[in-house]
Amino acid sequence: MRCSSCLVAAGLLLCALATSAQSAPKPAPLVAATPPMGWNSWNFFAEKVTEQDIKNAADQMVATGMRDAGYVYINIDDTWEGERDAQGILHTNSKFPDMKGLADYVHARGLKLGIYSGPGAKTCAGYTASLGHEEQDAKMYADWGVDYLKYDLCSFREDVMYPKALHDRPEQARLMIAAYAKMGKAIQSTGKPIVYSLCQYGWDSVWEWGASVGGNLWRTTGDVEANWPSIAMILNAQAGLADYSGPGHWNDPDMLEVGNGDLSLDENRAHFSMWAMLAAPLLAGNDLPHMKPEIKAILTNKEVIALDQDPLGKQARRVYVDGEVELWTRPLANGDTALAVLNHGPERVATHPFHLPLASLGLHAGPAKNLWTGAMIALAENMPVEIARHDVLLVRIPAK
Numbered sequence: 306m307r308c309s310s311c312l313v314a315a316g317l318l319l320c321a322l323a324t325s326a327q328s329a330p331k332p333a334p335l336v337a338a339t340p341p342m343g344w345n346s347w348n349f350f351a352e353k354v355t356e357q358d359i360k361n362a363a364d365q366m367v368a369t370g371m372r373d374a375g376y377v378y379i380n381i382d383d384t385w386e387g388e389r390d391a392q393g394i395l396h397t398n399s400k401f402p403d404m405k406g407l408a409d410y411v412h413a414r415g416l417k418l419g420i421y422s423g424p425g426a427k428t429c430a431g432y433t434a435s436l437g438h439e440e441q442d443a444k445m446y447a448d449w450g451v452d453y454l455k456y457d458l459c460s461f462r463e464d465v466m467y468p469k470a471l472h473d474r475p476e477q478a479r480l481m482i483a484a485y486a487k488m489g490k491a492i493q494s495t496g497k498p499i500v501y502s503l504c505q506y507g508w509d510s511v512w513e514w515g516a517s518v519g520g521n522l523w524r525t526t527g528d529v530e531a532n533w534p535s536i537a538m539i540l541n542a543q544a545g546l547a548d549y550s551g552p553g554h555w556n557d558p559d560m561l562e563v564g565n566g567d568l569s570l571d572e573n574r575a576h577f578s579m580w581a582m583l584a585a586p587l588l589a590g591n592d593l594p595h596m597k598p599e600i601k602a603i604l605t606n607k608e609v610i611a612l613d614q615d616p617l618g619k620q621a622r623r624v625y626v627d628g629e630v631e632l633w634t635r636p637l638a639n640g641d642t643a644l645a646v647l648n649h650g651p652e653r654v655a656t657h658p659f660h661l662p663l664a665s666l667g668l669h670a671g672p673a674k675n676l677w678t679g680a681m682i683a684l685a686e687n688m689p690v691e692i693a694r695h696d697v698l699l700v701r702i703p704a705k
């Protein structure tokens with residue numbers, strides 16, 4: 306009797322435990338657990354972008370294999386906005402006649418849709434932004450099925466920061482942070498897993514507070530341009546920011562210029578390599594319907610993408626500088642280490658041979674995989690390395 310009541314009691318306890326385990330709410334999946342990947346209209350189309358360009362981009366993401374390589378967001382940047390009506394509802398302009406239909410089109414291809422606004426009255430291109438309509442806009446994005454919002458400071462300075470606190474920098478920063486927090490809260494209130502991208506060019510050390518306002522990524526600098534000095538300058542600004550980046554909240558050195566402007570093939574490869582080392586969001590910005598095979602090969606290199614998307618989410622640190630050669634390393638989830646040797650200089654490094662220091666950087670000699678050629682190479686202490694100008698040696702060193 307005692308024994309069976311014991312069993313009953315134990316059974317009830319187990320049952321109660323099982324029920325509470327079943328009814329415990331599952332934690333929501335982390336938004337942007339790895340750096341967001343996709344394509345954004347600005348770098349190629351700028352103000353000219355239309356609904357048809359976005360549809361073409363979605364089609365090309367599928368046709369080129371970019372979607373299957375991990376690029377899922379199709380992000381409309383500035384210039385989709387029309388005017389608000391008497392109820393404050395923001396309408397699209399004639400370039401984007403049916404945003405809900407466009408979201409459906411993008412979703413039907415296994416992709417996600419991103420949109421753009423800002424905390425001021427106007428966007429950077431002078432279109433209508435969200436000041437005073439944050440909740441209303443966030444709800445509308447969610448109703449359309451938007452999955453990503455880039456929120457760009459633009460006229461908030463002139464509309465709010467300067468009128469309220471012209472000579473008070475700390476107060477200006479407080480106002481700006483509050484504005485980003487307001488939209489962060491509005492997005493969260495929709496209950497949809499919308500990626501929140503802060504764009505205010507790295508002001509007021511955004512990496513220190515970006516995550517606290519709900520940001521999943523934040524620009525760390527001004528706009529990237531499709532030339533090597535711009536890419537090198539932005540890369541340089543990322544040194545020292547590694548501790549602020551991680552799953553769900555990433556430093557954003559701006560979108561990719563791979564395939565744009567006059568970047569050489571080496572420069573395109575180095576740009577992509579270094580963004581992957583930085584665990585940067587990978588938002589292509591090129592002309593997808595006319596993408597050259599060699600550009601596609603860069604953007605879809607599986608092992609370089611895996612580096613960017615490594616689940617440990619540790620951004621690379623610059624660990625060594627010798628003239629125009631820089632070494633960056635990052636630890637990876639499986640114990641491997643990624644090493645990038647970058648030649649910033651105008652000449653091939655062989656003209657002033659560079660010798661790879663391993664032991665002093667905690668790296669070991671032995672086999673490593675060159676992520677661009679796919680070949681195994683033998684790393685040796687102080688081995689001479691020859692790298693073309695504005696190119697990179699990118700290797701994955703297996704754990705010892």
Ligand code: GAL
Binds near residue numbers: 430
């Ligand atoms: C800039 C932003 C660019 C682009 C542009 C649109 O402020 O940094 O990435 O979004 O505005 O007007």
